[in-house]
Amino acid sequence: MKLVLKLEELMMFVLGVFVFSQLNFAWWWFLVLILAPDISMFGYLVNTKVGAVTYNLFHHKGIAILVYIIGTCFQNEIVQLFGAILFSHASFDRIFGYGLKYFDNFKHTHLGEIGN
Numbered sequence: 860m861k862l863v864l865k866l867e868e869l870m871m872f873v874l875g876v877f878v879f880s881q882l883n884f885a886w887w888w889f890l891v892l893i894l895a896p897d898i899s900m901f902g903y904l905v906n907t908k909v910g911a912v913t914y915n916l917f918h919h920k921g922i923a924i925l926v927y928i929i930g931t932c933f934q935n936e937i938v939q940l941f942g943a944i945l946f947s948h949a950s951f952d953r954i955f956g957y958g959l960k961y962f963d964n965f966k967h968t969h970l971g972e973i974g975n
């Protein structure tokens with residue numbers, strides 16, 4: 860089952876890349892921005908609860924889709940870009956087992972314990 864979930868996330872990552880390809884940005888923007896959502900981990904400098912909240916905001920696929928839809932509704936490609944990057948990044952992270960975080964520990968995710 861773990862392999863099936865990883866393949867599903869890989870296909871969602873490919874979807875995110877496809878969505879990005881429909882925007883009018885050079886490919887290097889994707890490469891530069893794909894790790895940008897990890898800036899949310901700075902919340903862990905405050906405490907684990909703030910860290911989990913900020914991390915989850917930047918790694919929640921529903922939020923990423925909402926951001927993209929808002930960009931589409933307002934015909935704003937920069938907002939669409941943010942949505943595509945957030946979605947692609949979250950999918951990429953989940954391929955490697957980095958899920959949404961619980962408040963107690965960075966390694967405690969909705970996909971299980973990181974590293975197990």
